[in-house]
Amino acid sequence: MLTKLNSERDALIENNLGLVHACAKRFKGKGIEYDDLFQAGCVGLVKASDSYDKSRGFAFSTYAVPAILGEIKRMFRDGGSIKIGRTQKEKAISLVRLRDELTKTKGEEPTVYELADYAGLSTFETAQLLNAVIPPMSLTVFDSAENERQMDLIGYDSRADMTDKLSLHTSIESLPEEEAKIIKLRYFSGMTQAQVAEILSLSQVQVSRKEKTILKKLRGII
The missing domain is CATH 1.20.140.160 (PhyR, sigma-like (SL) domain)
Incomplete structure (x- = not known):
């Protein structure tokens, strides 16, 4: 059951990335790089997928757009950085440690796909979590x-x-x-x-x- 729920969640995210692009384009050219706008929007998309309840009868897109826009607007209030909570930051640090352990064991750095598999997370969530806490x-x-x-x-x-x-x-x-x-x-x-x-x-x-x-x-x- 848990695997099924995770698969449905990942599908919601992957199938609605277009919503993030549509929302991010509204703020293009207003002082923050488009890639950063998209990344913030993806954080909102992930949050929406976590709390969406389809039994309430409305489309996921209707529920997700406000969450996506909220995260993008937060970037402008916070000066262009993505804020994440303590729990997420701790999870990111755990991923870093896992990556280092796998690097020592295998003799090479694991890919994001491999790291996600070992951590029991989706590839998308793994990449977004690390990117949010460690912006280039x-x-x-x-x-x-x-x-x-x-x-x-x-x-x-x-x-x-x-x-x-x-x-x-x-x-x-x-x-x-x-x-x-x-x-x-x-x-x-x-x-x-x-x-x-x-x-x-x-x-x-x-x-x-x-x-x-x-x-x-x-x-x-x-």
Whole structure:
């Protein structure tokens, strides 16, 4: 019975990804990358599939669209990042540990499909859970000559220990609210300093100075 329920849930998700695209397109070009909008919408789709009760007589799409839009709108309120609960974060950390154990046992890193199979989760949920807690990003840091250079902190192709990435993400979340917003808007949402300044009611010079200070602070974590 449990397997049947999981299969029905996965089918609901896979068959309604078009709803996520339709909702995400409404917000395209408004300051957040489309892939991030789609990812947030998928979180809403998963939540809707978990709580949908077809016995109530309405279509899944009617139930899912508000949940999808809610998660996308939440991204704009949160400065472009996806918030997940403590339980989900703990599940993600468990997945990371399982991945590391399988890597040691097999001598190679498991695919998302293999990891999902071992964890007893759908491939979609496994990917979304990890992507939500570990978003890909790059930060521009400054050397002694104040010249900009790119440093990839978190990326899908990195082979660095994912637990360290989780710690870095947590460090960004622990910054003072204004500092965290500056980093999220600049490097998660891809906004210019001028755009960030307008949103936070600061001058561009203030944003530039604050950004340099925050990045230097984060360099101590890397």
